[in-house]
Amino acid sequence: MGGVCSRKRSQLVEEDDDSLQTPTRFSKTSSLKWLLLTLPHSSSDVSRKGPGKGPGRCPTLMELCVAKVCKDISKYSTFSMLPTDLSQQIFDELVDSNCLTDESLETFRDCALHDIYLGEYPGVKDAWMEVVASQRQSLLSVDISCSDVTDRGLNFLSDCSNMQSLSCNYCEHVSEHGLGVLSGFSNLTSLSFKRSDGVTAEGMSVFANLVNLVNLDLERCLKIHGGLVHMKGLRKLESLNMRYCNYITDSDIKYLSDLTNLKELQLSSCRITDLGISYLTGLSKLTHLNLESCPVTAACLEAISGLASLMLLNLNRCGIYDEGCESFEDLKKLKVLNLGFNHITDACLVHLKGLINLESLNLDSCKIGDEGLLHLKGLVLLTSLELSDTAIGSNGLRHLSDIMNMASIRVVKPAY
Incomplete structure (x- = not known):
């Protein structure tokens, strides 16, 4: 907290009664002193039941200071002379308590805040972005998801070139022209634009x-x-989510083939076939692959089997049949496998018996029976097994009696 917040109580000088008047502007030498002198002193105001988190604990000095300022927020015109960490905590508390308004936001102009999280906060608009952008090079992270910010508001951030994280999910008023501001954010490590019509093929050039x-x-x-x-040069990319990007096809996926640091790839409900999956064979660090509802078949498993680091594979609602399932045998590190709503039978389960690290297996609505579970009895780390709408009965479940870690087996019979 720096010298201001580490001063001992004995260092505070006595003031006349005039010093207790609310100042219109803080300074780095007087802010905490004034806050200390205006804090409540009665035992009824502050609980003294001991340290630790939870109800009844004694609040810290910083918490008391922040609470006091938030309570009297209308009395202040600016916090620009406060230490940044104190201003940040006041701002965060106002947001968390849903008390940040047009007027109180103005007090944070030029405060060198690092993080401004306004995702889903009511009333966020272009005018607010002027204050957000006034943090300039100090600003590292911004979330304006579900706001009414337009291209104009987003462009205010052009001077915030140290930005590391930006979330603009569900921002309906941002167009591809607004994306131009991103070209100056070379330090950006995290970017989120969920459900945005403004993110277009042309706009992605930035x-x-x-x-x-x-x-x-x-x-x-x-x-x-x-x-x-435009993403083929993003060699540091580790996580890419394109779930429900319904028009992504095989021709798009080939540009991911050189992103060898990718660890998580979400492609559910895209128009990707076995050909598209073949472009992923060089992604040796990939641990999570979600292909739910993609029109792939068991033929794609040959390419997937080369992803030796894979720990989670979601093939729910794909066109998987038994033929080609022998490729599962190479996925030795798999912990989570979702094969729900596919056309596999007991013959497929033969190829799963060597996946000894498997912890979760979904076989919902697959064409398997009691004898198929015999192949799973060696999966001693299995804790969750989904068997709803299958032909599994009590005889099949007996094959799993030796799996001591099993916490959840779900068997729901179809209603006729």
Whole structure:
């Protein structure tokens, strides 16, 4: 907290009664002293039941200071002379308590705040972005999800070139022209634009400058087909979410083939076939792959079997049959496997018996019977097994009696 917040109580000088008047502007030498002198002193105001978290604990000095300022927020015109960490805590408390308004936001202009999280906060608009942008080079993280911010408001951030994280999920008023501001954010490591019509193939050209990007979330962005070509140089990317980007096809996936640091890839409900999966064979660090509802078949498993680091594989509602399932045998590190709503039978389960690290297996609505579970009895780490709408009965479940870690077996028979 620096010298201001570490001063001993004995260092506070006595003041006349005039010093207790609320100042219109804080300074780095007087802010905490004034707060201390205006804190409540009665035992009824502050609980003294001991340390630790939870009800009844004694609040810290910083918490008392922040609470006092938030209570009297209308009395202040600016916090720009406060230490940044104190201003940050006051701002966060106002947001958490839903007390930040147009007027109180203005007091944080030029406060060098690091993080501004306004996701789903009511009333966030372009005018607010002027204050947000006034933090300039100090600003590291911004979340304005579900706001009414437009291209104009987003462009205010152009001077905040040290930005590391930006979330603009469900921002309906941001167009592809507003994305231009991203070209100056070369330090950005995390970017999220869920369900944005503003993210288009053409607009994604600015992504080429985001060479330090680690996490990218484009879930439900329906206009990005043809735009992934601008991502081929993002070699530091580790997590990519394109769930429900319904128009992504095989031709898009080929631009991911050189992103060898990818660890998590979400592609559910995309128009990707076995050909598209073949472009992923070089992603040796991939641990999570979600292909739910993609039109792939068991033929894609040959390419997937080369992903030796894979720990989670979701093939729910794909076109998987028994033929080709022998490729599962190579996925020795798998912990979570979802094969629900596929056309597999007991013959497929033969190829799962060597997956000794498996902890969760979903076989919902698959064409398996009691004898198929015999192949799973060696999966001693299995804790969750989904068997709803299958032909499994009590005889089949007996095959699993030796799996001591099993915490959940769900067997729901179809209603006729």
